[in-house]
Amino acid sequence: MLPKRSAAVVLILAAACQRAQVRPAPFRARPDSVDPGSLLGPFDGRVLDGGNGDPVTGALVYGTWTFQSGYGLQAPSHVREAVTSTDASGRYRVPRLDDLPGSEHLTDFTLVIYKRGYVAYRSDRRFEDLGPRLDFAQRQNLIKLERWRPEYSHVRHLRYVGGGPAIAALTAWETDEAAAELSGLKEGPRVASDLVVSGGPGITASQIVTEQDIHAMTGFDGSFETGPLNDEPDTDQYSSQHFRALGQPETFDIAVRLWKVDSQASRDRYVELGESLPGVKQTGEIADQSFRATEKDPKSGQEILGVSFVDEKRGVVVLLTCGAAQCKTIDTLVAIGRKAYDRVRRAVPENAGATERPEGEPTPQPAPLPRAVPGEEGQPPPAAPKPITKPAPGQKPTGTLPRPKAKGGQP
């Protein structure tokens, strides 16, 4: 054993005689080369519009070198920057870093390209899936910028583009959008597949709140069985969606109820809800009017949280209820409500509630008010089994489950 250890010590000592401080680069020297590049640079390339191939001129080019120091337990110690922009032919050049600090290790080089109207570019990560970028090259790098699309998430983009004074100034306009998106005030899908609104007058409860919303906002990582609630059948004027958390108590469930009537009926329905639900507090956070409601479930002792809002012009009333095990705070449910309202706005014309009726025709009455906490006496019997949209664990996707039973904790 001892000779091996001695050899190791000798090797370490031999290596100590080197003076290299630059780590290997995780990118290639050129796109057509297998040789590793150098963190020192220089870096050059061309930036084109991903759609039409035109050069992108005047894009911000921001290069940074990162240094670390310390032995064993290391920490960032230094950073160097180079700021430039693309020329008329979309070309950029970042000069080589020549003067290195004495005892620090050069650990990273990062290149960020940004121009308003496009998705930013980073040399270390891709925007679409945030995975590692493997096509960055030190020289002759070719960058195709994707044009910004309205459905892209500003939260994601701001995280992606990062910061630095130059970039922060250029992306400041996005912070309002990102904040609204995070609050559920504005649609901001994290991925394109999150776009669910098909909308139209026939909008249903299942379209305004999705499983992805719930996962994103409550942090719940389990699965849901989804289907209508048992309180009333879906009609042209009423629609419901029950997210039943599989393998979890009912306090993990979420329910969405949506009424689509006219302005007057929506106002009446909203008032009726506010008078009939327990612990109501008017807050005005969403749409024309909104309230929060809370009630303690007598069985579990846990709270059931409620949020309702009305958009009278559209004639839409929404009631969301959520068990406290799923929505840790009522703020979470409010955020889900904001997201739901954003989809309502996008799917239902603004004057949809102002329906003119022939003289003498009575104003349609909304469906009866459901119980806030169904499952007690008078609860309608469970409906017939119905296909579920997502299989339970271990169940075939084509299988069926009984429709969610109305229980005391069903929110």
Next chain:
Amino acid sequence: MKRLLALLALVVGARPSSAWEAATTHAGLTEQAALASSLHERLRVQFAQDKGLFQVLTVPPADAVDLFVVLRRLNPTHGYVADNRGKLSALGWLVAGSVVADTPEELAANHFFDPTTGSGLSSDSLRGLLSRIRHRVVMVVNGAALERSGVAAPAWIEHPNNPFGLAGFRDQYMKAVTARTAGERSRHLAGALLAAGAIVHVLEDMGSPSHARNDLAAHLDRLGPNPADVGSRFERVAALAYGRLGVPAPAKVIRDRPLRAFFTAKDGSGLADITARSWFSEGTLPHPLDLGGNPRGALQRLPRTVERPAPVPPPDLDLDAAASERGGELSNRRGACLARYRVENRRLSWSIDDACALEQVSAILPTVSGYAAGMLDTLFRGTLALEADPSGGVLVRAGEVDLGPGTIRVFWDDARGVRKQLAAQKVSGAAKGQVASKVAMPPAEARRVSALFDGVDGTRRPLLATGTSVVPFPGAE
């Protein structure tokens, strides 16, 4: 996975980290935790920061010279470096806290905790003669010393020497509510977020096996051409594979619990408990085992080759695979690699290669960000609601946490945002939603009222809670 491995292979020698790499992995974990937590809504509703996590908060560089010295060492493209005027988003300040918690480097020695012994890093942590010799040699060559002892991580977040500990968080949180001007309150809120980020960093380190198993030797891997460039290869693999942006979102946000219980709990549900019993670190792998002429019989001695109660390799190892060039793989129930093993010259030995480490990192990170999100929710869990008293005055209600004994101070802001104290009352407690305090109406020129509770919650845990409202109150006549 293949692409990630290809990327790793591109790097001839991996690069360093002090724990999870602060600039990338910690930053990504904390970002994901913040996005999964209620912090955005807390900032909007409780602190009247309309843009929540994206609200720009300013800390004048002249007011925090040392902090800006550290911040200017960080890569600005990651979004956590304030500009020259000290402006940065709330999310940026939080993440900056999680990045600077390792600065200076010796502070990182306080980010270890072995739940089986309750101790932090100690001189015993450098296991093995080879590690000690290597440490000594590199220390002599470079004149650099590796801190070998520290305060246990759960105690560190409350330790008086911790510049970013709970005391700092509480102080800054309170000033974010009570300070006179809007600028001061913005500065202190940034300070509270910075401290919260640093506290969360210490917890995040508990997801790294070497930190939860007090294994300093795992931080002596050679990572670059310079012999002094050493650190944890495992944590560098995490940084290379996920960077900041690729860190996954929480699998599950851990719910409110005492702060120490996020680290360790009697039921074993603390992050350090889970990490320590679920994974090996490079320096705490099973000792080599001489199989002799009766390998199956020798494998019955495997439990004696580990220093800890778990994990323990089962005796039914695949010895045929172990004899192959690639070796065998020991996996957990979910199929994640715990370690690789090989038999050479009838000797069974263990290792964690990059591919194995990558599987571990993939399994660990979503758990870590879930704990970090829960910690953030806990730090900012206290809420108050203010409303008009129909009979005159202002009612302060307990928000989403029961209040125990404490003090409630109520403030009012004038049109310029200058804040003055309206009243201070000792309260004995109030259940969620119940009135905790009633004070007189503020002067007619008041534009906003705010309240701060400093005391304990219904379970006697320390609690700060705040709330605010514009005046006239919404909905009031």
